[in-house]
Amino acid sequence: MDFVETILNLDRRIIYTIVALLVLIPLIKPFSLPIKPTPEVIGIFNEIDRLEPGDDILIAADFDPASKPELLPMLEAVLAHCFERDVNPHLLTLWPSGPGLAQQAIERQAELYDKKSGTDYCFLGFRYGNVAVILGMVSSITDTFTTDFYGMPTRNMPIYQDVSAIRDMDYIIDIAAGATVEFWVVYAAEQANVKMGASCTAVSATSYYPLLQAGQITGLSGGMKGSAEYETLLSGKYGVPKGDAVKGMDAQSAVHVFIVLSIVLANICYFISLKREDEERRRA
Amino acid sequence: MLFFKRQWPIIIAFVMGIVMWARFYIPTEQSQTLQDEFMRWARILFGFAAMLGILSLLHHHWNKIKLKRPGYGFSVVTLVAFVIMALTGLLPVNWSWLGFAENLRSSHGPHMYMFEHMFVPMQATMFSVLAFFIASAAFRAFRARSIEATALLIAGCVIMIGRVPVGDWLASVTTVEMGSWGARSLINFPYVTDWLLNIPNAAAQRGIILGVILSQIAISVRIIFGIERTYMGGGD
Numbered sequence: 300m301d302f303v304e305t306i307l308n309l310d311r312r313i314i315y316t317i318v319a320l321l322v323l324i325p326l327i328k329p330f331s332l333p334i335k336p337t338p339e340v341i342g343i344f345n346e347i348d349r350l351e352p353g354d355d356i357l358i359a360a361d362f363d364p365a366s367k368p369e370l371l372p373m374l375e376a377v378l379a380h381c382f383e384r385d386v387n388p389h390l391l392t393l394w395p396s397g398p399g400l401a402q403q404a405i406e407r408q409a410e411l412y413d414k415k416s417g418t419d420y421c422f423l424g425f426r427y428g429n430v431a432v433i434l435g436m437v438s439s440i441t442d443t444f445t446t447d448f449y450g451m452p453t454r455n456m457p458i459y460q461d462v463s464a465i466r467d468m469d470y471i472i473d474i475a476a477g478a479t480v481e482f483w484v485v486y487a488a489e490q491a492n493v494k495m496g497a498s499c500t501a502v503s504a505t506s507y508y509p510l511l512q513a514g515q516i517t518g519l520s521g522g523m524k525g526s527a528e529y530e531t532l533l534s535g536k537y538g539v540p541k542g543d544a545v546k547g548m549d550a551q552s553a554v555h556v557f558i559v560l561s562i563v564l565a566n567i568c569y570f571i572s573l574k575r576e577d578e579e580r581r582r583a
Numbered sequence: 584m585l586f587f588k589r590q591w592p593i594i595i596a597f598v599m600g601i602v603m604w605a606r607f608y609i610p611t612e613q614s615q616t617l618q619d620e621f622m623r624w625a626r627i628l629f630g631f632a633a634m635l636g637i638l639s640l641l642h643h644h645w646n647k648i649k650l651k652r653p654g655y656g657f658s659v660v661t662l663v664a665f666v667i668m669a670l671t672g673l674l675p676v677n678w679s680w681l682g683f684a685e686n687l688r689s690s691h692g693p694h695m696y697m698f699e700h701m702f703v704p705m706q707a708t709m710f711s712v713l714a715f716f717i718a719s720a721a722f723r724a725f726r727a728r729s730i731e732a733t734a735l736l737i738a739g740c741v742i743m744i745g746r747v748p749v750g751d752w753l754a755s756v757t758t759v760e761m762g763s764w765g766a767r768s769l770i771n772f773p774y775v776t777d778w779l780l781n782i783p784n785a786a787a788q789r790g791i792i793l794g795v796i797l798s799q800i801a802i803s804v805r806i807i808f809g810i811e812r813t814y815m816g817g818g819d
Contacts, residue, residue: 314715315715335773367707368711399695399698427630427633431625522746524746524747548748552749555746556747558717559743559744562740565726566725
């Protein structure tokens with residue numbers, strides 16, 4: 300069997316091994332490629348950075364552990380940004396398996412910045428009903444979430460003395476693994492006339508470019524790359540240590556390069572084999 | 584009884600559909616109160632829908648175990664995991680004797696412990712396996728067999744490099760001074776990626792969104808007027 304045939308019949312376990320090594324090696328020994336923030340991510344960063352201390356931001360963490368590497372770093376970075384600016388985050392999730400990760404993120408960041416639940420931030424937890432929940436919050440947040448995640452009545456919280464509905468928010472960001480971005484844009488941001496940003500998985504980022512171009516969202520962060528860009532911006536301005544997204548970018552770069560090179564190589568071999576078959580047919 | 588099975592749901596769908604549509608064009612306080620009330624109902628209904636889903640799941644797996652259908656062992660695992668997660672999350676039991684926090688909602692409680700140390704790694708593992716499958720599938724099946732496939736292949740490869748830092752690095756190391764044009768990059772994957780995402784992709788996505796919205800309007804009108812009845816089951 301010559302080189303071309305060997306490549307075309309390559310055992311998939313070899314590919315799996317190479318991918319595993321390309322993920323592991325950069326994680327163990329990073330080569331720290333520079334991360335250049337894109338205008339899409341800067342669009343979210345600048346809007347949050349423009350908020351004054353005491354302003355309120357609604358953060359929807361609509362994702363589950365499957366999207367943790369892509370979206371949890373973004374959630375942590377946005378929360379750190381809010382606490383750096385003394386902005387009050389109101390965190391919730393529309394995904395049943397979302398509260399666990401959101402709880403970890405907000406508790407970790409609140410502890411780092413010494414922030415108090417109910418005063419400096421509120422973790423509303425999960426409510427069933429997607430659009431019904433959003434529309435409920437457009438009318439009244441404390442009626443829709445009568446208690447926070449920990450069972451404390453929201454109506455008595457200091458954070459809700461000046462905030463009653465989504466229209467009182469100064470910015471909305473949906474960190475989403477599914478299609479909830481469109482719900483938040485249509486039913487919250489547009490109805491309450493509040494600016495909004497979106498962070499989503501890399502695979503769904505392409506769907507939101509029309510919203511970005513129409514100005515319905517001020518910025519868009521796609522996948523782990525978007526999270527890494529946000530971490531880079533946050534680190535550059537406030538000195539916040541870079542998180543897991545930046546650490547993962549080298550591994551992602553290595554695997555992407557490998558996949559592209561393997562596609563090119565496989566196609567070259569494919570065309571050589573076609574040419575050979577053609578020649579053999581002509582000879583016969 | 585046939586009335587409640589066939590006509591009654593259609594009447595409810597018609598009345599609610601018309602009321603909610605009309606409400607949108609009546610910007611008064613009463614209309615807003617009406618919507619708030621309906622949204623409260625909707626959230627309660629969603630709760631019942633979730634309960635129905637749980638009962639259906641339990642019923643399916645219980646039957647599978649009872650009849651010892653192939654793979655019933657997985658159903659046992661599902662039910663046991665379901666019961667343990669539900670009990671640790673719902674029962675007001677003090678778990679401190681096991682070294683956990685007393686508060687059920689605490690991140691140090693048994694429910695969160697299992698979420699963090701079992702559910703998260705298992706779901707993350709399932710999703711990360713995709714990377715291996717995609718690499719293998721791209722190597723084996725991504726062939727430039729037609730013009731369309733070639734366009735997809737080139738766009739895919741450009742975006743894969745343009746969306747990771749190695750693309751920026753390549754652009755910076757291949758930047759050269761080009762007289763009056765200033766510094767230009769010879770291999771600029773991020774620039775081409777931006778163009779692909781903002782022009783052809785956004786145009787196609789806009790078309791898809793418009794198509795989806797028009798279909799949603801059409802299906803909503805069909806449901807309101809009782810033409811579309813598949814939501815009642817039976818397939819008619």
